[in-house]
Amino acid sequence: MSAGATVLPEKATHQQTRAFNQQLVLRALHDRSPLSRADLARITGLTRTSVGDLVGTLMHDGLVEEVGRGQSSGGKSPILLGVAPHGRHLIGLDLGESRFSGAVVNLRGEILRSVALPLEGRNGDAAVELVCQLVDALRADDPSPFLGIGIGAPGVIDTSTGIVRWSVNLDWADLRLGPLLEERYGMPVVVANDSHAAALAELTFFRRPRPNNLVVVRVGRGVGAGIILNGQLFQGDGHGAGEFGHISVAGAAAPCRCGRDGCLETVTSMRAMVDAAGAVQSSITDEESLVAAFLANVAGIRRIVLDAARGLGIAIGWLIGLLNVRHVLVVGPVAGFGEEWLAEVRRHAGSSALALLARDTQIDYGHVHDDVVALGASALLMEQQLGLGLVR
Numbered sequence: 001m002s003a004g005a006t007v008l009p010e011k012a013t014h015q016q017t018r019a020f021n022q023q024l025v026l027r028a029l030h031d032r033s034p035l036s037r038a039d040l041a042r043i044t045g046l047t048r049t050s051v052g053d054l055v056g057t058l059m060h061d062g063l064v065e066e067v068g069r070g071q072s073s074g075g076k077s078p079i080l081l082g083v084a085p086h087g088r089h090l091i092g093l094d095l096g097e098s099r100f101s102g103a104v105v106n107l108r109g110e111i112l113r114s115v116a117l118p119l120e121g122r123n124g125d126a127a128v129e130l131v132c133q134l135v136d137a138l139r140a141d142d143p144s145p146f147l148g149i150g151i152g153a154p155g156v157i158d159t160s161t162g163i164v165r166w167s168v169n170l171d172w173a174d175l176r177l178g179p180l181l182e183e184r185y186g187m188p189v190v191v192a193n194d195s196h197a198a199a200l201a202e203l204t205f206f207r208r209p210r211p212n213n214l215v216v217v218r219v220g221r222g223v224g225a226g227i228i229l230n231g232q233l234f235q236g237d238g239h240g241a242g243e244f245g246h247i248s249v250a251g252a253a254a255p256c257r258c259g260r261d262g263c264l265e266t267v268t269s270m271r272a273m274v275d276a277a278g279a280v281q282s283s284i285t286d287e288e289s290l291v292a293a294f295l296a297n298v299a300g301i302r303r304i305v306l307d308a309a310r311g312l313g314i315a316i317g318w319l320i321g322l323l324n325v326r327h328v329l330v331v332g333p334v335a336g337f338g339e340e341w342l343a344e345v346r347r348h349a350g351s352s353a354l355a356l357l358a359r360d361t362q363i364d365y366g367h368v369h370d371d372v373v374a375l376g377a378s379a380l381l382m383e384q385q386l387g388l389g390l391v392r
């Protein structure tokens with residue numbers, strides 16, 4: 001199957017037309033199953049004969065299965081169809097800053113098993129070798145047909161070529177990560193920025209109906225956003241859309257790992273909060289102890305954590321003002337701070353954007369936090385191989 005064109009070329013070959021129609025059927029089943037063949041014909045605008053033929057091929061390929069019988073409207077009750085969750089397995093990886101984690105995922109986005117390996121300061125080639133160890137561990141003893149490997153990594157990444165243009169922590173520059181792994185494993189590989197992947201996970205697996213526009217802000221050791229516009233991932237002219245952890249904020253002056261001073265990340269990231277809190281109370285050394293101190297109402301810690309919410313809220317207000325998005329989701333370990341923290345984010349977002357726009361915007365925590373990048377990388381792979389029309 002070809003990569004996901006959402007518009008059929010004017011002079012399409014028979015093969016292109018067929019692949020395109022197959023994607024229409026799969027996408028309808030992915031988004032709205034269970035559906036009968038008649039439902040599919042109505043939704044896709046294809047003839048019943050074409051639908052029957054395409055469904056036959058998809059069932060033969062193991063991608064679609066019968067899931068039951070629908071209501072009869074007089075005659076025989078129609079057979080209902082859905083995407084076969086185990087028709088393919090996918091490997092989704094999250095190349096985080098302290099560890100590389102990965103999961104085997106089915107076509108419904110359910111995690112079947114996961115593995116994590118500590119990074120322990122590896123970078124460059126040693127970090128690439130760790131990626132391979134992770135893939136090997138995930139594939140071991142699984143005879144299922146694999147659709148491929150989806151990777152979410154920090155940094156600026158050209159998803160169309162699988163090249164990591166720049167990832168400061170891993171010391172990767174113009175690394176051909178995608179092609180390298182494709183050669184090694186003989187299966188398709190897609191690579192995306194981790195925050196872009198998080199946005200795709202929410203869009204693909206957790207939002208029904210799919211919002212047209214969505215911003216997913218990921219706050220972990222860094223801060224980044226994935227932006228969905230008109231139903232598709234917006235990557236920007238240089239693949240760096242959503243890198244808003246590195247915009248300067250008023251009053252911040254601490255040096256940032258990007259080489260500049262006073263970035264949003266130096267106030268709002270978990271790393272910055274843990275560092276600042278550790279200076280106040282030496283027992284705070286990691287994200288867990290920070291969250292615990294906040295929830296226990298430790299005064300000096302509360303101020304640091306709520307200041308971070310303020311910084312994030314103001315920045316989200318700018319996004320609302322720029323894009324007029326109505327759905328903003330916050331994902332990552334900050335979700336541990338709970339509703340009070342989110343309320344602070346909402347309050348400052350509301351006061352830094354035009355009231356009319358802010359009023360209509362919902363800011364919530366996202367659905368998943370730990371596995372969101374691995375899931376999103378899987379979603380991107382599904383998109384490229386099965387054509388769900390999410391990325392252009």
Ligand SMILES: [Zn+2]
Pocket residue numbers: 245246247256257258259260263265
């Ligand atoms: Zn920076």
